[in-house]
Amino acid sequence: MTTIFYTGSSLDGFIADPQHDLSWLVPRDIDGSKDMGFETFEPRVGATILGASTWQWLLDHGETGALGGAPSWVLTHRDFDQVDAVTFTAADGLDEVRSIHAAATRASGEKDVWLVGGGALVAQFIEAGLVDELWVQFAPVTLGAGAPLLPARVELRLEEVVRNGDFVCTRYTVL
Amino acid sequence: MTTIFYTGSSLDGFIADPQHDLSWLVPRDIDGSKDMGFETFEPRVGATILGASTWQWLLDHGETGALGGAPSWVLTHRDFDQVDAVTFTAADGLDEVRSIHAAATRASGEKDVWLVGGGALVAQFIEAGLVDELWVQFAPVTLGAGAPLLPARVELRLEEVVRNGDFVCTRYTVL
Numbered sequence: 001m002t003t004i005f006y007t008g009s010s011l012d013g014f015i016a017d018p019q020h021d022l023s024w025l026v027p028r029d030i031d032g033s034k035d036m037g038f039e040t041f042e043p044r045v046g047a048t049i050l051g052a053s054t055w056q057w058l059l060d061h062g063e064t065g066a067l068g069g070a071p072s073w074v075l076t077h078r079d080f081d082q083v084d085a086v087t088f089t090a091a092d093g094l095d096e097v098r099s100i101h102a103a104a105t106r107a108s109g110e111k112d113v114w115l116v117g118g119g120a121l122v123a124q125f126i127e128a129g130l131v132d133e134l135w136v137q138f139a140p141v142t143l144g145a146g147a148p149l150l151p152a153r154v155e156l157r158l159e160e161v162v163r164n165g166d167f168v169c170t171r172y173t174v175l
Numbered sequence: 176m177t178t179i180f181y182t183g184s185s186l187d188g189f190i191a192d193p194q195h196d197l198s199w200l201v202p203r204d205i206d207g208s209k210d211m212g213f214e215t216f217e218p219r220v221g222a223t224i225l226g227a228s229t230w231q232w233l234l235d236h237g238e239t240g241a242l243g244g245a246p247s248w249v250l251t252h253r254d255f256d257q258v259d260a261v262t263f264t265a266a267d268g269l270d271e272v273r274s275i276h277a278a279a280t281r282a283s284g285e286k287d288v289w290l291v292g293g294g295a296l297v298a299q300f301i302e303a304g305l306v307d308e309l310w311v312q313f314a315p316v317t318l319g320a321g322a323p324l325l326p327a328r329v330e331l332r333l334e335e336v337v338r339n340g341d342f343v344c345t346r347y348t349v350l
């Protein structure tokens with residue numbers, strides 16, 4: 001059981017542009033069925049953890065199905081409508097982060113926990129020592145501004161890199 | 176004759192940390208003699224263009240030799256000691272950027288022009304339509320803050336990606 005931050009990113013390390021838009025990411029060429037594409041990753045996912053902005057984006061774009069119906073935890077202080085299999089909870093401090101991670105790990109069974117984002121959420125989980133791997137697919141564009149990939153200093157070990165369509169797909173172990 | 180931004184970067188798109196330090200970049204494993212390593216790039220360089228902070232860093236670290244003695248233009252308003260083959264000049268506006276680029280291109284003969292950095296300088300040259308390629312070597316670390324790789328929205332085409340030691344080495348055409 002592994003906890004993985006799987007995400008797309010601009011080449012200069014942004015996971016959303018300043019308008020919380022993903023139009024620079026979504027329409028590009030990638031074969032989801034191979035080389036770290038989403039279809040190769042999704043079967044591993046037993047639970048997901050994500051932030052309020054990420055959840056809001058999924059709601060706004062009718063994409064909550066991207067979580068695959070897996071038990072999910074949305075870390076938020078906002079009021080969202082209840083949804084099956086989704087737990088809305090604040091995560092104030094590392095103890096609560098650890099507690100949420102433990103619940104997600106239990107729910108995921110033999111499968112992995114997907115940290116969907118955003119970067120600030122993942123930085124909390126890294127600080128708590130709970131993240132095993134980063135899988136980042138880099139789109140062929142720089143944005144110059146936006147939501148940062150991972151606002152923290154984190155040492156990594158490169159495990160795998162491959163081209164998939166327009167993307168540089170990378171996999172790292174968190175050290 | 177090609178104008179190339181060749182640089183190292185953290186995985187999250189910073190080319191220097193907030194202390195203008197490169198200790199997160201320099202000691203890592205890379206074979207300079209292959210796969211976009213510096214020794215494969217250096218023979219192409221006929222002229223270089225760089226910003227004042229980059230020049231100051233080279234001075235402070237005794238690394239001005241990294242420019243290979245090629246005719247170089249340092250874009251600055253500061254007063255630096257004169258150095259053979261180095262022209263210190265301001266670049267206020269795109270006309271001056273184009274004029275400096277034309278001089279560097281003439282001086283480089285059959286060879287390429289290396290944009291050494293930083294990112295803001297390269298963004299000016301991109302805006303002027305003068306940059307052909309990006310070669311970025313990504314180190315296995317996120318910094319979370321620092322000097323941005325390229326503070327602009329720039330569409331790219333992925334030409335090449337390869338692992339070299341600890342690094343993901345990429346080459347892009349600017350569209």
